[in-house]
Amino acid sequence: MKEFTYQKAADVPGAVALLGADPDARFLAGGTNLVDLMKSGVERPARLVDVRELPLDRIETTADDGLRIGATVTNSDLAAHPEVRRRYPVLTQAVLAGASGQLRNMATVGGNLLQRTRCAYFTDLTKPCNKRDPGSGCPAIRGEHHNHAVLGASSHCVAVHPSDMAVALAALDGVVHYETADGPGEVPIGWLYLPVAETPHRETALPPGALITHLTLPPSPVAAHSRYRKVRERASYAFAIGSIAAALDVRDGVVHDARVAFGAVASRPWRARAAERILIGAQAVTETFGAAADAEMAAARPLAHNAYKVTLMRNLTVAVLGELAEEAGR
Amino acid sequence: MALPTSSVITLHINGEKFTLPVDHRTTLLDALRERLDLTGTKKGCDQGQCGACTVLVDGRRTVACLQFAVAAEGREVTTIEGVADGERLHPVQQAFLDLDGYQCGYCTPGQICSAIGALQEHAAGWPSAATDDLRPESGPPPLTAEEIRERMSGNLCRCAAYASIVDAVAQAAGTRAIQPAGTQADSEEQAA
């Protein structure tokens, strides 16, 4: 690991000023991803600015009855928060589906959003990787890619974003708020992650040096009836191979409103808008749910070893929407 | 202005203060084991994947391998060496002994620290991925074997002593939680 300086930021302007425009400086939050990547040599910062003691650790109801979630709120505190459990259960379930109790106690909201891919080539410095070393190639396309993207990938990178939390936030229309030396800004979660295209090393729309300060969730009546389901290769403590965040409002047997997002299928949490268009206004029956999944997965371009994800996402969609519809009918 | 890449820090561990110079690259785990001779905390994977290095920081369970010692300054760290009350073992330690919650014992300090944290989280009403009813007013879910397995999934055991680990955690929880509400023992716990 490269030597680095360490400074603790006391307030938001101080944190932004300490980081400055230095490409070799990083914010340190829970450290659960950054420290790991520094050990493997993927990240080689010369300066760390610790943001964990910033006063950004609160969850509050907003004036429009949405929720404002501070960037340093731990994943544990987010999942356990009464308002999140009551009004956005899909978010509690998504966070609890990730990592372990120890890691969730350390991990923060800001760090979770900006965690890097778990593609094994990305963390192996002996291998080429366009994301880590632009222009060096993507060995995953012809190599080990059973957990890589089937949607929205490019011939330059087929990695998936590993966050569970972000999938729920995509379904909930979350907005990311940040601070820069030039003032504050915001970006909806749907625009936070850039399309892969030819620049997989450029991951987010955040300006350089931006500090994520908080998220906002708009009020969402449909979210009260929502669910996250994750499929992984062991029962717990593993990344998703496919996941879904869904919310459904069924009235008199008809889908009145719906939100669907998929995880572990793309370089970003995948808001399933084509599926939602089929769902809204249709009968809340298995055939509709299958058609919705098919509409979304029509754009899938699987690789040699990950076509199973197309079937997996269909089955997950039918199962989870079916459960939500059945509960609504009770 | 050249900033230093090492610092003299003061760590608060098991109620004691330790002042030492550290290279910023030193993890809390390496500081405990290599610098302070607190070798109860184990190194398994060094990547956050096994839980062997679990310690409590400000009362919450964390992995010591993914935090820098310099960032732990000012926080209250509790390691396996600090969980007993003098000669009296912590109820979780006693339960692991009573029920053979280990084979080789390498993962055990991490399992015990993790279980202590997990039982506090459960008592505080935190749900887990195994909890069906998320409504806050429902309080802590019944501590079933499934709940224990999920809450303890961050601790791997190479010897696969899982069955007795689950039993030990359940027993330890019983000494505190299975008492009917409002009994003498219960209110003493709450006062303590």
Ligand SMILES: Cc1cc2nc3c(=O)[nH]c(=O)nc-3n(C[C@H](O)[C@H](O)[C@H](O)COP(=O)(O)OP(=O)(O)OC[C@H]3O[C@@H](n4cnc5c(N)ncnc54)[C@H](O)[C@@H]3O)c2cc1C
């Ligand atoms: C063994 C293991 C298993 C895991 N399993 C899962 C899983 O199943 N599902 C899942 O979703 N995640 C999983 N994770 C990932 C975990 O959720 C992330 O590592 C964690 O959320 C990152 O948060 P952090 O606060 O520790 O971030 P850090 O590691 O501190 O930071 C990560 C990145 O975000 C930047 N950053 C942090 N905060 C800010 C901010 N406020 N503004 C701007 N930039 C910021 C940092 O500079 C860094 O680049 C796992 C991790 C491990 C080690």
Ligand code: SF4
């Ligand atoms: S999929 Fe992306 S991250 Fe993985 S090797 Fe290819 S370029 Fe790198």
Ligand code: FES
């Ligand atoms: S050594 Fe820290 S989790 Fe394995």
Ligand code: FES
């Ligand atoms: S008892 Fe041997 S690793 Fe758990």
